[in-house]
Amino acid sequence: MDYGTFEPSDLAALRAICGDDRVTAGADVGTDFCHDELGGAFGRPDARVRVLSTAEISAVMKHASTRRIPVTVRGSGTGLVGGAVPVRGGILLDTSGMTRILELDEANMTLTVEPGVLLTDLAKYAEEHGFLYPPDPGEKTATIGGNISTNAGGMRAVKYGVTRDYVRALEVVLADGTVATLGGKVAKNSSGYDLKDLVVGSEGTLCVVAKAVLRLLPLPKFKMSLLVPFRDLGAAIRTVPEVIRGASVPTAVEFMERDVILAAETFQGRKFPDRSADAYLLLTFDGASREEVDLAWKAAAETCLAAGAPDVFLSDTAERNESIWSARGAFLEAIKASTTEMDECDVVVPRSRVAEFVLFSREVAKRRGVRIQSFGHAGDGNLHIYVLRDDLGEAEWKERLGAAFDDLYGKARELGGQVSGEHGIGLAKKPYLAESISPEIRALMRGVKAAFDPQGILNPDKIV
Secondary structure, eight states: OOOOOOOHHHHHHHHHHHOGGGEEEGGGSOGGGGSOSSOOOOOOOSEEEEOOSHHHHHHHHHHHHHHTOOEEEESSOOOSSSTTOOTTOSEEEEOTTOOOEEEEETTTTEEEEOTTOBHHHHHHHHHHTTEEOOOBOSOTTSBHHHHHHHTOOBTTHHHHOOGGGGEEEEEEEOTTSOEEEEEOSOSOOOSSOOHHHHHTTSTTSSOEEEEEEEEOEEOOSEEEEEEEEESSHHHHHHHHHHHHTSSSOOSEEEEEEHHHHHHHHHHHTSOOSOOOSSEEEEEEEEESSHHHHHHHHHHHHHHHHHTTOSOOEEEOSHHHHHHHHHHHHTHHHHHHHTSSOEEEEOOBOOGGGHHHHHHHHHHHHHHHTOEEEEEEETTTTEEEEEEEOTTOOHHHHHHHHHHHHHHHHHHHHHTTOBSOSSSOOTTTTHHHHHHHSOHHHHHHHHHHHHHHOTTOOBSTTSOO
């Protein structure tokens, strides 16, 4: 794809739209805006434009379309696959300043927000007004625009689903600057193709999200967490289907290993409530009444004990809850701090094959001579497998990482899984997506991209 060369006249046009103080160019664009959280991909934009309204996004896109300049949308930059990295230069469209919560519609149980609202602020606002926004990714400083871009899931997905399930409507700006509304506040809709659902998870390759109407639920009044130790990871994960088949579906079912817990202890400088076992399940239940929650967790505890768990720790105090969940939230940063570089395999496999895949990852670590650490959402089959560089040289690291990823993604395909459960494809996982889908499906995806963005200026070189 041929793109227009960014000229001084383009910089002047962008500054006319947004003002001098919200447009930076060249070396004045900080390095932090040239990569995402993992830093594996790098690209410097010709200009970073900090937009504050739908009208500004529209004006920028109209100019970019006229000049055929690439545009990459960025929120907080917390992605892990290079999805918000401007690998073709051009314009970095920064929506992190669009942070307004526009409307709480209590009758329709919806919340209308701009894309730069942080997940942590959105969740807090909803709870303060007696509502729950269920999607709960581990990175709470991500923007809602980023969550929509990747169809983020998180720890509550096993009971409540993922971001797509809570997006009622989107105001979007198309590649040529046209503003459109997809969906609405209605609870159901069979009116033609659901373009809204197509945009969710499209990683900024189809259009720019400028506003979102999100579905809320009543806030559960009671919740309880269980920390369940097991002699090994296989025993822990094999117990998960039994727990989920119970009368009450857990809100979250997480698995964790001793090595990751120790890394979190070192990173946070605080002790985990228990570290006597090699593996743990972390189960959470919520509900409208104490009786409902008590029945649920007691049944789950009996299931775990019958499966060989030596004990069940009830997280019934604010202090213990904070200790457990803060450690769980720190896993990624703790693993990252323990090594020189890392990359992630974010596969999702059928729930019944989780144990098989995680145990296979240990075989890969031995065979390929790399250190691998993992944790993830055992309840929905979404695994976070991290391959760590440690003291490997550059060439050796690339070779071993590639071999390990070939093994892991190949096994996921064998088990009927998919390349990504919630972090997306971006730039880093494109080769593995290409291997996992047929040429016909890839052609359909390219056709969708071409229909939305015929010039190919939106987030080029990502997904397909």
